Structure formats: structure tokens, C-alpha cells
Amino acid sequence: MAAKKFVPKEQPQKKARGPLSDLDKVTLREIKNCAVHVHQKIQKQDKPELKFPDRSLRNARYDKKDGYFVMGRSRVERTLTVNTVKSFAQTLKMMALSKQLVDEDDFATKREAYYVSKNWDEAKFDEQPESDAAMDDIEALFSLEGVMREHLRFKADEHGGKVAGQMIVLDRERDSGNELRIDCTKFGSASYAIPTSVEHLGFETKAKFVLVIETIGMFERLSQHNYWKTANCILIGTAGVPTRATRRFVRKLSDAHKLPVYAFNDCDPYAFSNIYRTLKVGSGNAVHLNQFFCVPHARFLGVSPQDIVDYELPTHALKDVDIKRAQDMLKNDPFFQAHKEWQKAIEMMLKSGQRAEQQALAKHGLNFVIDEYLPRKLKEVAKFLP
Amino acid sequence: MKERADSNQGQLFADGDDKVDKTDKTDKQKPVAADKGADKGADKGERAGAGVTAEHMAKKQREISVSEFFTKNRHLLGFDSPRKALLTAVKEAIDNSLDACEEGRILPDLKVKIARIGTSEKQFTMTVEDNGPGIVKAQVPNVFGRLLYGSKFHRLRQSRGQQGIGISAAGMYGQLTTGAPVRVRSKPGKKSVPLAYEIRIDTAKNRPDATDKVIEWDKDHGTEVSIDMEGEYRRGQKSVEEFLKLMAVANPHVHLVYTDPDNVVTEYLRATNELPKEVEEIKPHPHGVELGILLKMIQESDNRTVSAFLQQDFSRVGPTCAKAICELAGVKPETNPRRLETATVQRLKAAIDATKIMAPPLSCIAPIGEDLIIAGLKKEVDADFYVATSRKPVVYRGHPFAIEVGIAYGKPGDTLTMTDAGKIVEVAKQKADNDEVLMGAADEPIRLIRFANRVPLVFQQSACAITKAVIATNWKNYGMQQPRGALPIGPMVVFVHIASVWVPFTSESKEAIASYDEILEELRLALMESGRKLGIHVRKGRKLAGEFKKRNYIETYIPHLVVALKDILKLDDKDASKARNNLTVVLEKSRKL
Numbered sequence: 001m002a003a004k005k006f007v008p009k010e011q012p013q014k015k016a017r018g019p020l021s022d023l024d025k026v027t028l029r030e031i032k033n034c035a036v037h038v039h040q041k042i043q044k045q046d047k048p049e050l051k052f053p054d055r056s057l058r059n060a061r062y063d064k065k066d067g068y069f070v071m072g073r074s075r076v077e078r079t080l081t082v083n084t085v086k087s088f089a090q091t092l093k094m095m096a097l098s099k100q101l102v103d104e105d106d107f108a109t110k111r112e113a114y115y116v117s118k119n120w121d122e123a124k125f126d127e128q129p130e131s132d133a134a135m136d137d138i139e140a141l142f143s144l145e146g147v148m149r150e151h152l153r154f155k156a157d158e159h160g161g162k163v164a165g166q167m168i169v170l171d172r173e174r175d176s177g178n179e180l181r182i183d184c185t186k187f188g189s190a191s192y193a194i195p196t197s198v199e200h201l202g203f204e205t206k207a208k209f210v211l212v213i214e215t216i217g218m219f220e221r222l223s224q225h226n227y228w229k230t231a232n233c234i235l236i237g238t239a240g241v242p243t244r245a246t247r248r249f250v251r252k253l254s255d256a257h258k259l260p261v262y263a264f265n266d267c268d269p270y271a272f273s274n275i276y277r278t279l280k281v282g283s284g285n286a287v288h289l290n291q292f293f294c295v296p297h298a299r300f301l302g303v304s305p306q307d308i309v310d311y312e313l314p315t316h317a318l319k320d321v322d323i324k325r326a327q328d329m330l331k332n333d334p335f336f337q338a339h340k341e342w343q344k345a346i347e348m349m350l351k352s353g354q355r356a357e358q359q360a361l362a363k364h365g366l367n368f369v370i371d372e373y374l375p376r377k378l379k380e381v382a383k384f385l386p
Numbered sequence: 387m388k389e390r391a392d393s394n395q396g397q398l399f400a401d402g403d404d405k406v407d408k409t410d411k412t413d414k415q416k417p418v419a420a421d422k423g424a425d426k427g428a429d430k431g432e433r434a435g436a437g438v439t440a441e442h443m444a445k446k447q448r449e450i451s452v453s454e455f456f457t458k459n460r461h462l463l464g465f466d467s468p469r470k471a472l473l474t475a476v477k478e479a480i481d482n483s484l485d486a487c488e489e490g491r492i493l494p495d496l497k498v499k500i501a502r503i504g505t506s507e508k509q510f511t512m513t514v515e516d517n518g519p520g521i522v523k524a525q526v527p528n529v530f531g532r533l534l535y536g537s538k539f540h541r542l543r544q545s546r547g548q549q550g551i552g553i554s555a556a557g558m559y560g561q562l563t564t565g566a567p568v569r570v571r572s573k574p575g576k577k578s579v580p581l582a583y584e585i586r587i588d589t590a591k592n593r594p595d596a597t598d599k600v601i602e603w604d605k606d607h608g609t610e611v612s613i614d615m616e617g618e619y620r621r622g623q624k625s626v627e628e629f630l631k632l633m634a635v636a637n638p639h640v641h642l643v644y645t646d647p648d649n650v651v652t653e654y655l656r657a658t659n660e661l662p663k664e665v666e667e668i669k670p671h672p673h674g675v676e677l678g679i680l681l682k683m684i685q686e687s688d689n690r691t692v693s694a695f696l697q698q699d700f701s702r703v704g705p706t707c708a709k710a711i712c713e714l715a716g717v718k719p720e721t722n723p724r725r726l727e728t729a730t731v732q733r734l735k736a737a738i739d740a741t742k743i744m745a746p747p748l749s750c751i752a753p754i755g756e757d758l759i760i761a762g763l764k765k766e767v768d769a770d771f772y773v774a775t776s777r778k779p780v781v782y783r784g785h786p787f788a789i790e791v792g793i794a795y796g797k798p799g800d801t802l803t804m805t806d807a808g809k810i811v812e813v814a815k816q817k818a819d820n821d822e823v824l825m826g827a828a829d830e831p832i833r834l835i836r837f838a839n840r841v842p843l844v845f846q847q848s849a850c851a852i853t854k855a856v857i858a859t860n861w862k863n864y865g866m867q868q869p870r871g872a873l874p875i876g877p878m879v880v881f882v883h884i885a886s887v888w889v890p891f892t893s894e895s896k897e898a899i900a901s902y903d904e905i906l907e908e909l910r911l912a913l914m915e916s917g918r919k920l921g922i923h924v925r926k927g928r929k930l931a932g933e934f935k936k937r938n939y940i941e942t943y944i945p946h947l948v949v950a951l952k953d954i955l956k957l958d959d960k961d962a963s964k965a966r967n968n969l970t971v972v973l974e975k976s977r978k979l
Contacts, residue, residue, distance in 0.1 A: 017836070031954055032954060032955070035950075035951055035954040035955050036955065038951065039951050039955060039957075039965060042951075042965050042968045042969050042972065043964075043965070043968060045968050045971055045972050046972065047972055067777075080969075080972070080973070081973070082936045082939060082940055082973065085939065085940055085943045085947070085973065086939075086946070088947060089943040089946040089947040090946075091945055092946075092950035092951060093946060093949070093950045093955070095950065096949075096950045096953040098955070099954055100953070120946060121946070122942045122943065122946065123943060123946035179746050234597075236536060298594050334554065
């Protein structure tokens with residue numbers, strides 16, 4: 001017998017929500033203003049336009065004093081034409097969705113929002129990167145008013161980082177709202193995972209510093225051998241580029257307890273620019289919110305090009321993309337342009353034509369990193385790359 | 387073989403294998419035309435004893451009748467396959483009928499019928515009936531029962547038939563494959579007695595063997611020919627239907643009713659009541675004459691001086707011109723041309739070629755004309771756009787000819803047009819889908835339809851000068867796709883017509899035009915002229931299609947944009963529809979063509 005065709009039930013009317021928070025009011029006001037602006041132009045039979053901040057490295061300004069990328073004044077104006085009518089409609093539909101989520105006190109992950117759009121017939125997004133871009137556009141548009149994606153009720157569906165160390169994370173129970181104390185030492189062979197939203201978290205710790213580790217492999221080695229205990233630190237594994245939540249978590253944690261932050265990465269251009277630089281000063285794409293999502297006082301522990309020489313690490317040759325990326329960093333990235341030490345390090349790497357991974361330290365013994373490398377490096381914090 | 391070839395220097399076809407033999411074997415002095423048989427009597431004795439003697443061979447050497455020649459070489463005349471034979475027979479009969487009607491200044495009314503003999507799928511009766519002037523009793527047997535008998539070979543006049551082979555070859559083919567005689571009915575005038583003939587062809591002697599009887603025929607004048615023949619009937623490309631359709635394109639003055647073997651009747655209507663212009667017969671132009679023809683003309687001339695011969699047997703030769711030629715050739719103008727040695731005639735020919743002679747009169751050419759080409763195309767090909775170019779006549783090798791090109795482009799239904807109100811809409815189809823369609827799809831090569839003196843050329847497309855010229859044209863300039871060295875791609879029919887007093891076919895079956903430089907050049911110019919006009923249309927259509935797509939695109943997304951605004955601003959339906967209208971105006975305002 002054929003299965004009965006699924007017919008979705010009519011969604012029940014949402015219960016009236018509690019009072020709007022101030023930020024919710026700002027969000028709704030911004031969405032409305034934007035729609036009013038478009039509507040008025042249409043009524044005058046003029047072409048409506050939306051002005052988005054230019055989300056790119058070109059529009060990023062770096063000031064050592066600020067310590068992070070600041071958005072420049074450059075705007076991208078999107079006028080309604082034949083070529084833009086689809087994305088124009090999609091952007092407005094996305095705003096309408098956001099308004100609905102605020103009204104109903106709900107949220108959607110980026111992936112969910114992408115699937116909601118599948119209801120929009122021809123205006124649906126074909127691939128998630130398109131809906132993510134529309135979301136980022138709206139966020140950038142409203143960022144001038146302090147509205148972030150979280151306020152638009154869109155959540156990242158990216159993984160958070162992993163945390164190990166002597167620390168209590170203060171969270172709340174979802175239903176009761178009572179305080180929840182999470183002891184990060186009590187995860188056994190697992191570890192605490194950073195949630196997608198971290199604004200409400202608090203921390204209790206006596207650790208001396210935060211070590212942000214690029215690879216989960218290295219994070220596992222250090223956490224399983226209780227390095228956090230020996231060095232009295234908090235270990236955070238990012239598995240590549242740290243997500244917004246991870247960046248925000250590290251920032252809040254280090255701000256709360258004035259903890260220095262050290263980055264422990266591979267030694268290659270991608271690790272320098274995409275992973276470390278994003279952690280420290282933010283990215284071009286998220287230039288409108290770097291203020292909150294970066295860790296300006298982070299320092300680069302290693303592996304540096306000098307380490308390759310000092311520790312006689314086994315290497316691989318740089319690939320063409322690596323070389324191109326390194327040259328681009330020197331030429332176009334305001335962060336590296338502002339730091340002579342980094343320029344020297346990158347030039348040294350380009351000259352040698354070699355890169356190395358964190359795990360290359362295992363050449364001298366699996367726990368060489370714990371017994372020798374990290375202690376020796378930590379004795380000379382001043383020599384860390386900025 | 388070699389020995390004999392040695393002894394017959396200068397003879398092109400020393401052994402009379404498949405070539406038409408020549409009856410005149412007596413005069414050894416005169417070289418003969420290249421395509422005639424050879425003189426085999428020379429120097430017989432000298433080689434005696436060396437293998438087979440010439441005398442021995444001579445016993446086997448005998449005249450070959452053209453009819454026998456045909457039976458062995460029917461592919462040369464277009465009877466190589468049963469399918470092609472049926473089409474060739476129809477074509478030859480129609481050629482004759484139309485030539486006769488036009489010469490008699492009668493608007494042609496033709497009836498064509500193909501019927502199965504019994505239930506056979508292999509034997510058919512082909513019947514073509516016309517309302518032409520008819521044929522007198524004495525000539526009927528010769529016209530239908532004797533090869534190389536006709537009125538058209540010996541004169542220079544634009545006509546469909548050229549050599550007097552066609553219809554008798556069809557009859558001979560029928561007789562060979564079915565054993566049945568050619569049946570003819572003819573009434574040469576209102577007061578004449580209509581006669582029915584049965585004509586058998588004596589293939590050995592190239593002589594007709596005819597019987598006739600008086601019949602009743604309710605017709606003022608006309609001729610009907612029926613031939614039983616082996617054939618294969620198929621529809622589609624290279625079918626009888628297609629041929630008739632093409633004939634109708636190039637002959638918009640013809641009314642034709644066709645009955646196919648399944649008794650389905652198709653009628654091709656007239657697009658004009660005007661007969662093609664009456665064409666004059668012209669004398670040969672000196673520059674178009676080869677040595678063999680020149681010798682033959684000298685033999686047949688009544689003129690007793692070279693000067694008179696040149697002036698009266700050729701066009702465009704006056705006293706001054708004749709004198710100049712004679713001086714150049716070193717011949718006294720008053721010499722009797724028949725007394726000229728072959729070598730002298732050769733000098734005369736060289737002198738003719740070296741002398742500047744006015745081009746032949748062009749009045750002998752009757753092109754179809756641009757208007758009627760378009761009328762013919764419109765009648766038979768459903769398209770969006772028609773254009774035609776009719777070039778003025780020019781000359782190749784002393785023969786006047788004119789090139790005409792017509793183009794039908796775009797399948798209605800696949801294309802767009804803009805209304806006066808600025809709306810873009812799809813063009814409606816004019817004809818039913820099941821009609822025989824000449825035009826291919828947008829991703830197929832174009833259809834090239836070739837005509838010589840208004841007769842469709844169906845076979846040997848790739849060997850034809852017309853095809854070469856179409857391929858050599860750069861259609862990309864006119865907005866078409868064109869693979870290298872091939873016909874362009876697209877929904878298009880290209881019509882090319884050559885009108886000439888003597889169309890240079892590559893073979894006797896008249897299927898392809900030879901590539902003379904002058905003809906290729908005229909083809910090029912005509913194709914370019916039509917191509918330029920096509921290009922304007924194609925580009926306009928492409929722009930329109932792009933615009934249509936964009937407008938569709940706009941109309942797709944406007945509702946979504948309005949719904950979003952409606953959701954955010956809580957607009958009512960009235961405001962929403964107002965916003966939608968305004969938005970449409972805003973977007974289309976920016977897209978004025």
C-alpha cells in the first residue's frame with residue numbers, strides 16, 4: 001500500500017510573546033525603515049536602492065590602537081534593475097522572515113533560513129551561500145545601528161570550538177532560566193563545546209592564559225595529557241578558522257579575567273592570515289562586526305618560520321596557492337602591512353619556500369610539544385609574533 | 387591497347403568503350419568534338435601480326451546506339467535507384483510540360499499522379515498531364531521514344547530541358563523495368579483530334595515504334611504522358627512531394643494538383659497569373675564556343691565567307707569585329723569557311739578569344755524576380771522573414787546567366803514580435819504542423835534549395851557550385867552560427883536560382899552546377915546582399931528575445947518583492963497592487979527598446 005502523502009499541518013497561531021527588548025525594537029525599526037524607503041521610491045516611480053557597507057578587505061582599515069579591522073566608508077549601492085531584481089526581492093523576503101522571527105520570538109539557523117526560502121517559489125535560494133550572503137548583507141546594513149545577525153534571529157549552524165581547562169562556565173537552564181555552572185574539567189574524555197550564542201555566558205577561572213589551537217589533533221594531545229593542568233591554562237581547539245562564537249567566547253573570556261591569548265597554529269600562509277589574523281583582528285567579510293568578534297591582544301606563539309629552523313622541523317614545499325596568498329598578504333592585507341615582524345616572518349617563509357604543521361613537532365617524540373616546545377616558547381612571550 | 391593509342395594520336399577516345407559512338411566515320415581529316423567517338427580506321431595495316439590485329443578488333447567495333455548506352459549508364463541520367471527513378475521521371479515530365487506551356491504562353495495547369503500497379507510496392511504508374519499546346523502526331527513518337535531528340539539542344543534559349551534526353555530516358559527506363567510502353571495522349575489544338583499513343587523504344591536502333599488511335603478527350607489542348615516503371619515511393623527528403631513543393635516555390639505561376647499512391651491530393655496554388663517573361667533565343671556568343679562546336683558550326687553554316695559566318699552565326703559580331711578577328715587569325719575575310727584547315731580554325735578560335743567582343747544580349751534571361759521569389763517562398767515556407775536578391779544577368783564563357791537568392795528565416799511560433807503597444811508576443815503559426823516542412827529546426831543546418839532555370843536540383847548538393855558558394859559565405863556576419871566548412875545552422879531556407887541559356891551541369895542528370903569563377907562570384911554577391919538584410923532581421927530578433935527574457939524575469943520577481951513589502955509594512959491589497967504596478971513601470975521604463 002502506498003504511503004499516505006504528507007500534508008503539513010496548519011501552523012498553530014503563535015502565543016503572544018513577552019515584551020520586546022530594546023534591541024528587538026531597534027531591529028524591527030531598521031527593517032521597517034528599510035522597507036518604507038523602498039516603498040516610497042516605488043510609489044514615486046523611482047528606482048529604489050539599498051546601500052550596503054562594502055564587506056571586503058578593501059574597505060577594512062587597521063589601526064594598531066583599535067587592534068581590529070574597522071569598516072571604512074565605502075558603500076555598495078544596489079539599485080533595483082533587471083539584473084538585481086531577484087536578489088532585491090530575496091533580500092526583502094529575508095528581512096520579512098527576520099521580522100516574523102522577532103515577532104514570534106523564534107530563531108532560524110542559517111541552514112533553516114535557506115530551507116524556509118524554498119517556499120518562495122522563483123525567489124528561493126538555490127544554494128546556501130546565497131542565503132548566507134543575503135543575511136550578511138542585511139546584518140551589515142543594520143550593523144551601523146548595532147544590530148547583529150543574532151538580533152535578526154539568525155543563528156550560525158557552524159560548530160563551536162572545544163574547550164578544556166580549569167574553568168567554570170556560567171550558563172542558564174533553558175526552561176527555568178536558573179544559573180547553570182559547567183565545570184570544564186568534568187567532561188572526562190570529551191570536552192566542553194562552545195555554543196553558537198555566547199553573549200549570556202560568564203566565567204570563573206584562575207588560569208594564567210588561553211591557548212587557541214588550530215587543529216583538533218593537537219588540542220586532543222594537550223587536553224588528554226592534562227597540559228591545561230601543568231601549564232594552568234585554558235585550551236581552545238578551533239579546527240581551522242575560529243567561528244564567530246569561538247572568537248566571541250575567547251574575547252569575553254580573556255576580557256573577563258584579563259588573560260593573555262596565545263595562538264598555536266601550523267606554519268603556513270593560510271594559518272597566518274585566515275586563522276590567526278581573523279582571530280586577532282577579524283575578517284574583511286565580517287568587517288562590520290569585528291569590533292565584537294575579535295581578540296586584539298592575541299599573540300602568535302607558533303609555529304613560526306623561525307621555529308622551523310630552531311627546532312629542525314620536517315617541512316613541505318609551499319604550493320602555488322600558498323605563495324600567491326603570502327604575496328597577497330604582504331601587498332593587500334592592512335594587518336600584515338602594519339606589522340614589520342610579520343612581514344619579516346612571511347618573507348622568511350617565502351624565501352625558504354617551506355611550510356610546517358603543528359604535528360611536525362612529533363618528529364622529536366610525541367610529547368616533545370608538551371615537555372619541550374611549549375615550555376620553552378612560553379618563557380619568551382615577548383618574542384611571539386604580534 | 388597501347389599500340390593502338392599510339393597510332394591514333396590526337397584521338398581522345400580511341401576505344402569506344404562506353405562512349406557514344408559517332409556515325410560519321412568517313413572523314414579522317416577533321417578532328418571531332420571531344421565527346422564524340424573516335425576514328426578507328428587509321429593505319430590498320432602497320433601493326434599486323436602484333437597480337438590481335440586491328441582488323442580482328444574492327445569486327446567487334448560497331449555503333450552503339452544511345453539507347454544501349456543509356457541502359458548501361460542510366461545513373462548518368464538520374465535513374466540509378468528505384469526511388470530516384472520515380473522522382474527523375476516526374477521531374478522530366480514536368481520540365482517538358484512547363485517548357486511547352488510557357489513557350490505557348492499558356493498558364494500551366496498540371497496534374498501529377500503516382501499510382502501503384504496493383505498492390506505492388508515496387509511498380510508504379512507515373513502520369514503527368516498538362517494544358518500545354520500539345521504535340522503534333524508526327525513528333526510524338528520521336529519526343530517520347532527517341533533519345534537526344536528535341537527542340538532545345540540546338541538553340542540558346544533559357545528553358546528547363548536542354549538536351550532532349552529526359553522524358554525518353556524515363557520512358558526507356560519504364561520499358562526496361564516493366565516491359566510496358568510509354569502511353570501518351572495529346573491534343574495539339576482546339577480543333578485537332580486527340581490521339582492516344584503507345585510508344586515502344588527500339589533500344590538497339592534508338593527508334594520509336596508507335597501505334598496511335600483516336601480518342602475522346604474533354605480538353606482544348608494538352609498532353610498527358612504515363613509511364614509504368616519500377617520505383618520506390620517514400621515521403622520526406624528527396625521525395626516527389628518535396629520536389630513538387632520546391633517546384634512550386636520557383637514557379638509561382640504554376641497550378642498543380644498532385645495525387646499520391648494513397649490517393650491523397652495536394653494542390654499547389656498560383657501566387658501569380660503572370661507567365662515568366664518570354665525569352666528570346668540568341669545565337670552563340672563567340673567567347674562561349676569551343677573548337678569542336680566551332681568546327682560543327684562551320685559545317686552547318688550557310689554562309690560562304692568567314693566574315694559573314696562570324697557576323698551572322700554569332701551574336702555581337704559586326705563587320706569591324708569580324709575584320710579584326712580575320713586579321714588576327716591571318717584569314718582572308720572572303721574565304722569560304724568550309725575550306726579552312728583545322729589548324730586555321732584553331733587560329734581563328736585563338737583570334738576570337740583574343741578579340742574584345744561586346745557581351746551577349748541579356749534579354750534572353752528571364753529571372754524569377756525578387757517579388758515572385760518572395761511570393762513563392764511565402765506560399766510554401768512558413769517563416770517570419772523573407773528577403774530576395776535578383777542579380778542583373780552577366781556572362782560566363784559567352785553564356786548569359788543570372789543569379790537569384792531568396793531567404794526565408796525563422797519558424798513562426800519560435801520567434802517574437804513587438805506589438806504597436808510595446809508588448810512582446812510570440813508570432814503565430816500560419817500553417818498546420820503536419821504540412822511538409824522545408825525549414826529545419828534551430829539547431830539543424832539550414833535547408834539549401836537549388837534551382838536551375840526554375841527546376842529544383844534535388845541531388846548531389848555537395849558537388850554543386852551553389853553549395854560551395856553558400857558555405858564560403860560568412861554567415862556569422864549575419865548573426866547565424868556556422869561551423870567551419872559547412873552550411874550555417876538555424877531555422878532558415880536559402881533559395882538559390884541560376885537562370886541561363888546554357889546551365890553548366892556537372893552531369894547529364896542535371897543535379898549540380900559546375901563551379902565557374904564567374905558563377906561563384908555572382909553567387910557570392912547575391913548571397914551577401916540577401917545576407918546583409920537577413921543580418922539586420924536576425925539581430926533585431928535576438929535583441930527582442932533577450933528583452934522578452936528580461937521582461938519575463940522582471941515579472942517573475944516583482945510579486946515576491948511586493949509580498950515582502952506587504953509582510954513588513956502590512957500593506958493592504960490595494961496598496962500592494964499599486965506597488966506592483968509602479969514597480970513594473972519602473973523596471974520597464976528603464977528598458978525602452
